[in-house]
Amino acid sequence: MRGNISPKYTSDFLAKAKKLSPSQKTITKFQAIVMFQRYESSGQIIYHGDATQILAQEIPSESIDLIFIDPPYNIGKQFANFTDKWASEADYLEWAYQWLDESIRVLKPNGTLYLMASTQAMPYFDLYLRKKLTILSRIVWHYDSSGVQAKKYFGSMYEPILHCVKNKQDYIFNGDAIKIEAKTGAKRKLIDYRKAIPTPYNSEKVPGNVWNFPRVRYRMAEYENHPSQKPESLLERIILASSNEGDLILDPFAGTFTTAAVGKRLGRRSISIESQEEYLKIGLRRVFEVDKTPVF
Numbered sequence: 544m545r546g547n548i549s550p551k552y553t554s555d556f557l558a559k560a561k562k563l564s565p566s567q568k569t570i571t572k573f574q575a576i577v578m579f580q581r582y583e584s585s586g587q588i589i590y591h592g593d594a595t596q597i598l599a600q601e602i603p604s605e606s607i608d609l610i611f612i613d614p615p616y617n618i619g620k621q622f623a624n625f626t627d628k629w630a631s632e633a634d635y636l637e638w639a640y641q642w643l644d645e646s647i648r649v650l651k652p653n654g655t656l657y658l659m660a661s662t663q664a665m666p667y668f669d670l671y672l673r674k675k676l677t678i679l680s681r682i683v684w685h686y687d688s689s690g691v692q693a694k695k696y697f698g699s700m701y702e703p704i705l706h707c708v709k710n711k712q713d714y715i716f717n718g719d720a721i722k723i724e725a726k727t728g729a730k731r732k733l734i735d736y737r738k739a740i741p742t743p744y745n746s747e748k749v750p751g752n753v754w755n756f757p758r759v760r761y762r763m764a765e766y767e768n769h770p771s772q773k774p775e776s777l778l779e780r781i782i783l784a785s786s787n788e789g790d791l792i793l794d795p796f797a798g799t800f801t802t803a804a805v806g807k808r809l810g811r812r813s814i815s816i817e818s819q820e821e822y823l824k825i826g827l828r829r830v831f832e833v834d835k836t837p838v839f
């Protein structure tokens with residue numbers, strides 16, 4: 544497996560993070576030769592280390608309400624010191640099924656799991672997951688293009704997301720919390736004349752499975768220096784739809800910690816895991832609101 548975990552945590556920033564937050568617990572665990580760190584503050588937990596290992600060793604079975612997984616896609620992106628490329632597709636899937644099985648184990652019986660993947664790998668995940676969970680929706684996150692588009696084939700303008708539950712009779716779906724304006728094509732609101740007093744039709748609806756959210760761009764307020772940051776709008780819809788206030792959300796590949804940042808704003812608790820120290824620093828700032836400026 545690629546993506547070594549740095550055994551050293553000597554940066555001034557981390558020292559400052561520990562000092563600034565008295566309620567924050569920092570635990571260092573030595574496991575054979577691999578180490579991870581845990582930070583906790585007001586219901587938000589951050590792990591710095593390997594997702595599969597931390598899931599297996601730290602997270603109790605059936606303890607998580609909502610899991611959002613946005614893993615490396617095996618398409619050769621560079622995430623700080625981690626190269627997102629496996630020797631073969633089979634190697635990638637073997638690695639992925641480990642954290643996927645762990646995620647299913649830690650999901651509550653009425654919990655929900657969202658999985659993102661590349662368009663190439665998603666068919667494998669779909670076949671794998673439909674044997675273990677109920678796939679309620681196959682979502683397409685469609686975005687506008689930026690930069691050069693493919694000229695000899697149809698360039699990809701979307702990323703697929705699976706929306707899965709453990710029990711299709713018992714799961715959270717807050718449709719009212721995520722309603723959007725229905726596009727009827729009419730310029731004026733349609734009137735329901737069957738009512739005693741004619742009133743405009745309710746023009747709001749639960750969104751379908753094609754979601755339009757712009758990608759995070761350099762000049763946007765939420766932008767962080769990361770090659771695959773997901774927009775807050777995307778996570779807001781997922782979190783509002785599939786969890787309630789006070790619920791516990793898990794993101795095993797946190798990146799810029801969008802899930803935890805949005806979850807915290809919406810009154811949820813969170814567990815985030817990230818292997819790269821560069822992105823851990825983003826998380827400590829974004830989730831714990833520790834100052835970005837290093838101490839000298």
Ligand SMILES: C[S@@+](CC[C@H](N)C(=O)[O-])C[C@H]1O[C@@H](n2cnc3c(N)ncnc32)[C@H](O)[C@@H]1O
Pocket residue numbers: 546592593594595613614615616622623625769771772773774795796797798799800801802816817818819822
């Ligand atoms: C696609 S990005 C996640 C982006 C995130 N959803 C966001 O909004 O910023 C995947 C992340 O997984 C991290 N990663 C790679 N291997 C990992 C591992 N074994 N354990 C934990 N994190 C890992 C990478 O450093 C990268 O930041």
